[in-house]
Amino acid sequence: GNSVTQMEGPVTLSEEAFLTINCTYTATGYPSLFWYVQYPGEGLQLLLKATKADDKGSNKGFEATYRKETTSFHLEKGSVQVSDSAVYFCALSGGETSGSRLTFGEGTQLTVNP
Amino acid sequence: DSGVTQTPKHLITATGQRVTLRCSPRSGDLSVYWYQQSLDQGLQFLIQYYNGEERAKGNILERFSAQQFPDLHSELNLSSLELGDSALYFCASSVDPRDSGELFFGEGSRLTVL
Numbered sequence: 001g002n003s004v005t006q007m008e009g010p011v012t013l014s015e016e017a018f019l020t021i022n023c024t025y026t027a028t029g030y031p032s033l034f035w036y037v038q039y040p041g042e043g044l045q046l047l048l049k050a051t052k053a054d055d056k057g058s059n060k061g062f063e064a065t066y067r068k069e070t071t072s073f074h075l076e077k078g079s080v081q082v083s084d085s086a087v088y089f090c091a092l093s094g095g096e097t098s099g100s101r102l103t104f105g106e107g108t109q110l111t112v113n114p
Numbered sequence: 115d116s117g118v119t120q121t122p123k124h125l126i127t128a129t130g131q132r133v134t135l136r137c138s139p140r141s142g143d144l145s146v147y148w149y150q151q152s153l154d155q156g157l158q159f160l161i162q163y164y165n166g167e168e169r170a171k172g173n174i175l176e177r178f179s180a181q182q183f184p185d186l187h188s189e190l191n192l193s194s195l196e197l198g199d200s201a202l203y204f205c206a207s208s209v210d211p212r213d214s215g216e217l218f219f220g221e222g223s224r225l226t227v228l
Contacts, residue, residue, distance in 0.1 A: 034216075043116060043204060043219035089157065101147065101170050102217065104157040 002027045006090050006105035013080055013112050021075040021108045023064075023090035031092040033057075033066050033073040034102065038087040047075075047088070080112045117141065120205050120220035128228055132193040135223045139186055139207030145169070146188040147208075147217060148180055152201040163188055195227045 007022040025033065032051045036044040048057030053068035062077045073090060090105040117140035127133055139146050148160040150173075159172035163182035174180075177195075182188045192199060202224050206217035 041221070043118070043221045044206075044217075045116070045219070046216055049216065101159050101162055101172065103159070106156045 002031065002092060002103045004090050004092055004103055004105035006088075006108050009107070010109035010111060013110070015082055015112055015114050016079045017112075019075070019077040019080045019084075019110070021088055021090075021110070023073045023075065023105060025071050025073065025090075025092050027071075027092055027094075029094065031094045033064070034091045034093070035062070035064055035073070035075050036089040036091055036104075038089065038107070040086070044089065080110075082112045082114055085110055085112045116218040116220065118205060118207050118218050118220035120203075120223050122223055123221065124224050124226075126226045126228065127195060129195055129197060131195050131227075132191065133195065133225065135190040135192070135203055135205075135225075137188045137190070137205030137207075137220060139188070139205075140218050143207035143209050143218070144186065145208045145210065146182055146186070147206040148174075148188070148190050149204040149206065150201050151204060151222070157204075160190070192225070195225075197227050200225055200227045 003026045005024050034049045035047040037047045038044045048059040050057040050066035056065045064073050064075045087107045087109050089107045091102040093102050119138040121136045145164045147162045150158045160174040161180050162170040166182050177193050180190045202222045204219050204222045206219045208217050
């Protein structure tokens, strides 16, 4: 079945550091890929998405490129801020699953220190 | 604010009891999803409804049931509760079940079973 694997956390960075959170997936067919973010005490919010190979999703300075050859969708940001502290989830939908039910990775806790 | 409303926000109960969690989707959204977030299992898809009909079922226990009413709100019923059912339960909604994973999440209902 579908699965998503994220790099283990937690990740702690200083403000203005470069961020990479690795995500790889297993799916049949052509899934859509997503990054969701969960700020403390809140529900998940869609951060960015990519629906086909080589697509780049971007939002709020974050970027991720759908790499079918490596089955990856790594999240990057060139300069993180304290306000980026949150839990980040990689997810996929489609592929062999129906509708838009999402399969999530384990989540990566990011803490950015001033 | 995602527009998805969940009640109650917190619930503490005892083993063997039954609880009902309620979700009001965003205005205009026809599809409702329930997810369970726990420390050991991460985010698990439970069940999806579209316009009152069950659309997809995930890792939902037989002790759990859900429904979506004509006004599109949904309820998740958890019975014969066990300690391991303690978790954060999220509801999410989307306009169309083919919406490629763009879900809008509520803030969750935190269930503690003592």
